[in-house]
Amino acid sequence: MARKRNPARLVIALSVAAVLAIFLLYTSLVAQGTPSLQPSDLPGRTGNVTLGGLVVGRPTGNGHDAPLRFTIRDRKGTATVRVAYRGSVPDLFRAGRDVSVQGKLQNGVFVAERNTLVTKCPSKYTPAKKQQPGY
Amino acid sequence: MADLGRAALIVTFGLVLWATFAGAWAARLGRRRLADSAANALLAALVSTAVASLVLLAALVRHDFSFTYVADHTSTRLSRAYSVSAFWGGQEGSLLLWLLVLCAYAGAAVLLNRRRAPDVVAWTVPVLGAVASFFAFLLVAVASPFATQTAPAEGAGLNPSLQNPYMLAHPPLLYLGYVGLTVPFAFGMGALLAGRADERWIVATRRWTLVAWTALGVGQLLGAHWAYVEVGWGGFYAWDPVENAALMPWLAATAFLHSVMIQEKRGMLKVWNVLLVLLAFGLSLFGTFLTRSGVVNSIHSFTQSSIGPWFLGFICVVVAGSLALVFARLPLLRAKTRLESLVSREATFLYNNLLLVAFCLTVLWGVAFPMLSEAVRGEPRTLAGPYYNFFLRAFGLPLLLLMGIGPLVAWRRASLGSVGRTFLWPFAVSVAVGVALIAAGAGSSLPGLLAYTFSAFVLASIVLEFVRGTRAAGSFLQLVSRNRRRYGGYVVHAAIVLVAIGIAGSAYGSTREAKLRPGESMRVGGYTLTYRSLGDTRTAGAIERRARVDVYRGGDRVATVFPGKNAYFAEQQTSNEMAIYTSWPRAEDVDVIADQIDPATDVVYFKALVKPLVNFLWIGGAVFLFGSLIALWPDAREQRRLVARYALAHS
Numbered sequence: 001m002a003r004k005r006n007p008a009r010l011v012i013a014l015s016v017a018a019v020l021a022i023f024l025l026y027t028s029l030v031a032q033g034t035p036s037l038q039p040s041d042l043p044g045r046t047g048n049v050t051l052g053g054l055v056v057g058r059p060t061g062n063g064h065d066a067p068l069r070f071t072i073r074d075r076k077g078t079a080t081v082r083v084a085y086r087g088s089v090p091d092l093f094r095a096g097r098d099v100s101v102q103g104k105l106q107n108g109v110f111v112a113e114r115n116t117l118v119t120k121c122p123s124k125y126t127p128a129k130k131q132q133p134g135y
Numbered sequence: 136m137a138d139l140g141r142a143a144l145i146v147t148f149g150l151v152l153w154a155t156f157a158g159a160w161a162a163r164l165g166r167r168r169l170a171d172s173a174a175n176a177l178l179a180a181l182v183s184t185a186v187a188s189l190v191l192l193a194a195l196v197r198h199d200f201s202f203t204y205v206a207d208h209t210s211t212r213l214s215r216a217y218s219v220s221a222f223w224g225g226q227e228g229s230l231l232l233w234l235l236v237l238c239a240y241a242g243a244a245v246l247l248n249r250r251r252a253p254d255v256v257a258w259t260v261p262v263l264g265a266v267a268s269f270f271a272f273l274l275v276a277v278a279s280p281f282a283t284q285t286a287p288a289e290g291a292g293l294n295p296s297l298q299n300p301y302m303l304a305h306p307p308l309l310y311l312g313y314v315g316l317t318v319p320f321a322f323g324m325g326a327l328l329a330g331r332a333d334e335r336w337i338v339a340t341r342r343w344t345l346v347a348w349t350a351l352g353v354g355q356l357l358g359a360h361w362a363y364v365e366v367g368w369g370g371f372y373a374w375d376p377v378e379n380a381a382l383m384p385w386l387a388a389t390a391f392l393h394s395v396m397i398q399e400k401r402g403m404l405k406v407w408n409v410l411l412v413l414l415a416f417g418l419s420l421f422g423t424f425l426t427r428s429g430v431v432n433s434i435h436s437f438t439q440s441s442i443g444p445w446f447l448g449f450i451c452v453v454v455a456g457s458l459a460l461v462f463a464r465l466p467l468l469r470a471k472t473r474l475e476s477l478v479s480r481e482a483t484f485l486y487n488n489l490l491l492v493a494f495c496l497t498v499l500w501g502v503a504f505p506m507l508s509e510a511v512r513g514e515p516r517t518l519a520g521p522y523y524n525f526f527l528r529a530f531g532l533p534l535l536l537l538m539g540i541g542p543l544v545a546w547r548r549a550s551l552g553s554v555g556r557t558f559l560w561p562f563a564v565s566v567a568v569g570v571a572l573i574a575a576g577a578g579s580s581l582p583g584l585l586a587y588t589f590s591a592f593v594l595a596s597i598v599l600e601f602v603r604g605t606r607a608a609g610s611f612l613q614l615v616s617r618n619r620r621r622y623g624g625y626v627v628h629a630a631i632v633l634v635a636i637g638i639a640g641s642a643y644g645s646t647r648e649a650k651l652r653p654g655e656s657m658r659v660g661g662y663t664l665t666y667r668s669l670g671d672t673r674t675a676g677a678i679e680r681r682a683r684v685d686v687y688r689g690g691d692r693v694a695t696v697f698p699g700k701n702a703y704f705a706e707q708q709t710s711n712e713m714a715i716y717t718s719w720p721r722a723e724d725v726d727v728i729a730d731q732i733d734p735a736t737d738v739v740y741f742k743a744l745v746k747p748l749v750n751f752l753w754i755g756g757a758v759f760l761f762g763s764l765i766a767l768w769p770d771a772r773e774q775r776r777l778v779a780r781y782a783l784a785h786s
Contacts, residue, residue: 019493033516091709
């Protein structure tokens with residue numbers, strides 16, 4: 001167009017660029033995300049991860065005086081890992097539940113960070129009973 | 136009975152298919168009677184869907200366990216109200232609710248706009264029909280709520296954390312919001328299909344968008360309040376994918392509500408508005424997909440279900456089809472005017488849109504990150520709270536500030552001098568508040584301090600606007616009733632400020648954990664909590680175990696609270712029952728959680744939180760609803776003005 005260059009465009013383009021730059025810088029430098037793994041992915045891992053899977057066996061301890069100890073198994077598989085955890089234990093926690101917890105593997109035991117244990121509520125949408133035999 | 140439900144859904148499916156294909160045919164060839172028939176089919180679909188819904192409702196209330204859905208989501212112990220709420224407690228029922236609400240919105244929107252904009256409505260009907268066809272298809276073929284079985288003696292019951300009054304209102308409100316965004320989308324696409332790129336579709340759907348947006352906003356705050364009082368971890372929002380699923384379309388719709396004003400006033404941003412309405416609708420579909428498909432790990436957990444791929448396919452078709460349509464109609468969407476100055480109302484709206492959409496997309500990035508990283512790196516990675524909180528600050532704080540600046544800047548071109556003069560008072564107020572806050576020790580959190588200083592600025596500028604307006608109009612009531620949209624909007628702005636104050640309060644909270652025997656005490660944020668005793672009460676559905684805890688401040692007992700746990704029989708689950716003591720004069724809550732109870736020794740592991748200003752969130756919610764209602768209230772004068780304007784524009 002013959003009209004003189006609109007300075008508004010430049011400023012708006014610069015604002016878009018600024019927003020994009022903040023986003024890219026933050027995501028590339030800080031927010032790499034935590035890997036979400038299952039027990040079978042764990043061997044060889046040293047960093048912090050989110051471990052998910054099904055609780056099997058009988059949990060011991062209460063998470064306060066003595067660490068809560070339990071075993072997590074792959075959702076579809078047989079690999080398991082023992083977990084030691086301290087902190088709040090969700091109401092829905094029990095054998096058979098799908099849980100996730102953050103921490104890292106130390107000498108074969110997954111040592112969880114405090115208050116990171118989360119259970120998925122089992123009955124909100126599809127009941128799990130049909131798809132997940134085995135418990 | 137189940138047969139009746141199934142038949143009604145099949146009839147609905149047929150009707151909405153007719154609305155889609157006959158409607159498209161009629162609109163293309165300009166057949167008036169066929170178009171009426173297609174529109175009537177949408178209305179009839181509302182009736183047949185209502186019949187199907189009544190069948191399911193009756194089965195739920197009568198505890199007819201021969202319906203698989205009823206047996207899976209209720210039990211005979213469940214009260215009537217919660218049996219009704221099981222309608223949306225499961226997947227099939229939720230889909231049926233989607234379809235019912237969609238048909239209701241579609242019927243009402245078509246009825247009200249048929250005469251005003253027949254050419255646009257002719258193309259809107261098939262779009263609405265196509266969306267309804269998708270849900271009717273799912274209900275008929277993939278996830279039927281009317282599957283039957285030999286009736287078991289007792290049902291599985293409803294998740295205890297859903298047995299809460301909030302669950303009666305929260306999900307339906309979210310559905311009103313999600314589904315309501317279909318209306319502006321359908322009218323926008325209808326206008327493009329009809330080759331009418333004027334502002335009528337925006338005028339016709341403004342209130343519908345506002346209704347959907349209000350319902351989504353109030354629904355989210357109710358959900359936050361439910362999480363706060365019921366889930367019992369002392370927070371109200373956890374950036375969970377399912378929570379984000381409701382936040383994203385709300386952000387997109389917020390951007391849309393602002394940018395349509397520029398199109399109405401100045402004829403700019405036409406392409407942008409169509410894209411925003413597509414984004415809002417696409418995100419509402421994506422939200423439903425997320426909550427239903429189990430594709431993302433979420434505490435709301437859904438097992439993998441069969442409808443996920445269908446949803447993904449539908450979203451792709453909607454997005455690709457709409458984008459192709461927008462592209463084909465680009466010549467119609469040329470702006471009539473240009474942005475004249477960077478210091479103008481239009482420009483502040485642009486910045487607001489930029490920030491809202493940027494925040495919306497960063498949330499979307501966070502939600503999709505596990506899927507993307509699995510596709511790229513072969514292992515899913517999740518982004519958690521810090522990621523979202525960073526962007527809430529980076530984009531949310533400037534947005535807050537803009538809320539105070541925007542309304543004071545003139546349209547088209549404002550001189551810097553006049554802007555400086557109008558900002559004098561709000562600026563002075565915010566500086567005074569900032570200094571007072573630093574003196575009071577609020578400097579411990581910089582984002583918190585900024586949020587409160589900006590909040591003061593925005594509130595002062597809103598008050599200034601009301602004062603200036605009242606002076607000009609003569610009376611306060613006249614001012615508001617003559618410009619409901621504008622002043623309702625300011626009230627909503629004030630509500631957002633209250634919500635922001637509530638959120639920023641989290642930065643100043645404190646938390647303590649302690650193991651206590653009866654008689655022992657713990658301290659948290661200036662309060663002393665003394666655990667007295669433990670007791671059980673037996674109710675119809677559960678054993679309620681409660682600890683008696685006295686709350687002291689400065690030596691005086693200010694309250695006695697009863698945190699504990701409920702053990703539900705039928706569902707065989709326990710749920711945490713947090714106790715809240717609200718101190719209104721100090722504007723803070725003391726939350727006491729009995730994290731773990733040892734009934735043998737009466738030892739309780741307590742967690743106590745002091746949450747300053749958290750109640751501003753809920754007050755903000757009420758103000759938000761009030762402001763939206765002002766903006767929504769029918770205004771005969773505005774309607775006449777608009778009709779005259781559009782008659783002029785198209786004569």
